[in-house]
Amino acid sequence: MVCELPQLREMDINPIIVDERGALAVDARIVIGPAAQTSPGRAGKYGHLSILPYPQRYEQLWPLRGGGEYTVRPIHPDDAQMLQDLMKRLSPESRYFRFVSNMAELPPGMLSRFTLIDYDREMALCAVVQEESVSETGEKQTKEKIIGVSRYITNPDQNSCEFSLVVDDAYGGQGLGTRLMLSIMDVAREKGLQEIIGLVLTQNNGMLKLMRSLGFEVKAYPDDPDFRLVTHPL
Template sequence: LNQFLARRLIERSRVAETLGEWRGAEAIDHEALEQVLLRVSEMVCELPQLREMDINPIIVDAHGAVAVDARVVIDNAPAGTHDYSHLAILPYPARYQQRWPLRGGGEYTIRPIRPDDAQMLQELVQNLSPESRYFRFVSSLKELPPAMLSRLTLIDYDREMALVAVHRQPDPDRPGEDHEIERVVGVSRYVTNPDKTSCEFSLVVADDFNGKGLGSRLMLSIMEEARDKGLTEIEGLVLANNPGMLKLMKSLGFAIKRFADDPDFMLVTHTL
């Protein structure tokens, strides 16, 4: 689970309407309930010997959540669990996190995407210009549908990777205070092709961060990660009327040619 999915689960439950202000009672602490679901999900990941869990009841109010009673069934952990072999999706690859200076001052962090980045990714897409959204998604969508947002943030790190550029900046809702918030200002990703030797990439950078070196760094970082996974070629489709992306690809040494199946696209490739 991620926070976005946990919130959706709560919203779809039969008790959802009673979790706000209800018959004179205050609204519950929604974040506390979300954290219960997230921690249970984390236990499933970290404890392969866990077989069943029943927490009943959980009392939630405006001050938090308390598990009144619980039943847990465990079994012997299978061999080789140190590598998360009981999971369908590998754990978070923190080793790919790096800090980089931002052209014009400041710095940003490039790291693998996490499930709880869903809201920041949605905000990135919502704040893109219509042209930038079309260049990235070849669609007039204004925001990512829930299923797509989940798919882009809850990834299988073994066969794909997404790197986000995160910038810390003052909180616009608390002017004058020494308080910062994180903002995703760019994303590069690849998905391994069926041949298991090449991959297809995508890239998007926030409009107000264009020209600051993020696109180049995100591409170089995702290429390095793909090389580390043993892939030998990276490729992508770029709209022929997207001169900014084509210029970036040329500067990074990509070969550029017409895409035979659709004249609206250019095929860009680079040997890793």
């Protein structure tokens, strides 16, 4: 309520009677005042908040090639273990292409930074599937599994952003990379950013092929010949 109504100053609900039939508010008092000022550099419905709430409006359901479906949604702190599990499932080559490192798992600080994000200046969208398993007692269980992540971080110029993308090797070739990139570009465009850019290792032919298919310009990166600079206007 505080997020939706910046004019709200105080609210007192007392007493509340709760029983097996539900809850009943007997009396309520609400104090309102002028709306809080929008924070510098922010606009939109939640511009008055220091930290934006979880942006549920970006959740989307998509079909998987070959059957099934997956959800694309913003990442949140509870996804830390699932993100770590994705990291561990990646092949050494995929880990190196994404992180330019041979690390087998994400350090705690990096894991926290990747899941506890400021939705105003950055965004991370994860592709999630529901996975069924059988417990030791024979009961069926359903749990979520992250199979891909796209993200961007706004650059200091406030006009462009830098992206990254990773997809579970087991789900390669099913259109996840394309969907995650299109979705993250839509979010960046909505935020008013004008260009999305990224650095891709020269030997990462699969990513370069995807970038070209999405209309990105691929060119040499003067600072390091091992990378290609890919850019796309928003």
